[in-house]
Amino acid sequence: MRTRTPCTAAALAALLVLSLTACGQEARGGSRYRAETGKGGTVGLAMPTKASERWIADGKNMAEQFQKAGYETDLQYGDDKVENQVAQIENMITKGHRLLVVAAIDGSALTDVLRRAEDAGIPVIAYDRLIMGTGSVDYYASFDNERVGMLQARYIVDKLALTGPGKPYNVELFAGSPDDNNTKYFWNGAIKVLKPYLDSGRLVVRSGQKKLSQATTLRWDGGTAQKRMDDLISKNYGDARVDAVLSPYDGISLGIISALKSAGYGTRGQPLPVVTGQDAELASVKSVIAGEQTQTVFKDTRKLAAQAVRMGDAVLNGRKPEVNNVKDYDNGKKVVPSYLLKPVSIDKTNTQLLVTEGYFTAGQLS
Numbered sequence: 170m171r172t173r174t175p176c177t178a179a180a181l182a183a184l185l186v187l188s189l190t191a192c193g194q195e196a197r198g199g200s201r202y203r204a205e206t207g208k209g210g211t212v213g214l215a216m217p218t219k220a221s222e223r224w225i226a227d228g229k230n231m232a233e234q235f236q237k238a239g240y241e242t243d244l245q246y247g248d249d250k251v252e253n254q255v256a257q258i259e260n261m262i263t264k265g266h267r268l269l270v271v272a273a274i275d276g277s278a279l280t281d282v283l284r285r286a287e288d289a290g291i292p293v294i295a296y297d298r299l300i301m302g303t304g305s306v307d308y309y310a311s312f313d314n315e316r317v318g319m320l321q322a323r324y325i326v327d328k329l330a331l332t333g334p335g336k337p338y339n340v341e342l343f344a345g346s347p348d349d350n351n352t353k354y355f356w357n358g359a360i361k362v363l364k365p366y367l368d369s370g371r372l373v374v375r376s377g378q379k380k381l382s383q384a385t386t387l388r389w390d391g392g393t394a395q396k397r398m399d400d401l402i403s404k405n406y407g408d409a410r411v412d413a414v415l416s417p418y419d420g421i422s423l424g425i426i427s428a429l430k431s432a433g434y435g436t437r438g439q440p441l442p443v444v445t446g447q448d449a450e451l452a453s454v455k456s457v458i459a460g461e462q463t464q465t466v467f468k469d470t471r472k473l474a475a476q477a478v479r480m481g482d483a484v485l486n487g488r489k490p491e492v493n494n495v496k497d498y499d500n501g502k503k504v505v506p507s508y509l510l511k512p513v514s515i516d517k518t519n520t521q522l523l524v525t526e527g528y529f530t531a532g533q534l535s
């Protein structure tokens with residue numbers, strides 16, 4: 170059990186005049202940490218769900234890399250239930266873990282529990298998804314989320330050759346979970362690219378569902394997306410064709426494709442529309458190779474894990490983690506210093522990259 174250095178009266182006075190560095194805690198990135206530095210102790214890893222292969226990989230990669238760096242790890246999955254994740258984090262605080270890395274289920278539901286982490290001097294890194302409405306988050310490791318949306322939308326623009334003259338095409342728009350802060354970044358990035366074509370009528374949303382609030386998919390659930398797509402097709406595409414679907418995530422893309430196939434798409438006379446995605450999950454990469462899903466966005470979870478481990482190790486050793494964005498990720502209480510990695514668009518022409526990068530083996534993709 171670690172103990173804190175007792176505060177002296179002078180240090181308390183110094184605290185009052187905003188010097189937060191003398192009492193066995195110190196201020197860095199707006200949060201107060203315990204004074205102990207060095208290796209050892211346990212890092213709590215709070216991941217959202219095992220329903221998607223990416224989060225399984227994220228958790229495994231981080232656990233391995235933190236262990237290599239000299240820490241023990243406590244990896245927990247919240248089964249997409251907010252109350253589970255809160256209880257898991259509470260437990261990590263009670264156990265005296267030194268650092269928390271959290272991929273939030275609901276980015277706005279962790280304020281109370283993270284205040285407890287801050288009171289206990291435990292630093293917090295938001296992993297992939299920003300944690301909202303709290304000052305008790307110190308750093309954010311993610312991908313350039315707006316760019317993800319831009320890559321998806323640019324793919325639609327290129328595939329339908331929208332920059333040249335031509336006929337109008339029909340598109341339907343899907344977004345991620347409304348409680349995930351990433352959702353609006355993906356959406357805004359995509360809409361920025363699609364807007365000129367939506368405005369000019371070159372792209373038509375026959376359902377009229379053009380607002381983020383109409384397009385979200387609770388908890389990124391593929392089944393929910395499939396039902397919405399079924400509905401969109403039956404109500405709006407009697408004699409018309411869907412030419413493209415903006416999908417923010419592979420699990421959603423596969424749901425959309427199932428709905429399209431049930432409605433008769435995927436045949437020679439009625440090919441599937443352009444369907445985007447994200448995460449380069451194995452099932453989707455196979456679908457891309459099979460000519461069904463058209464595109465996905467590769468976000469190397471090993472690199473993200475490595476980034477979170479570097480940040481965590483720096484914080485635990487009294488160093489300032491490297492960041493490359495200090496303006497875009499405002500969680501409502503503070504702008505969280507962030508490190509953003511670059512996402513890469515994948516389609517049929519470059520799935521080989523996933524093999525050369527060692528993300529999948531050739532056997533897995535064959």
Ligand code: GAL
Binds near residue numbers: 297418447448
């Ligand atoms: C987002 C994440 C995406 C995708 C999605 C569903 O927060 O950035 O890459 O994984 O969750 O799990």
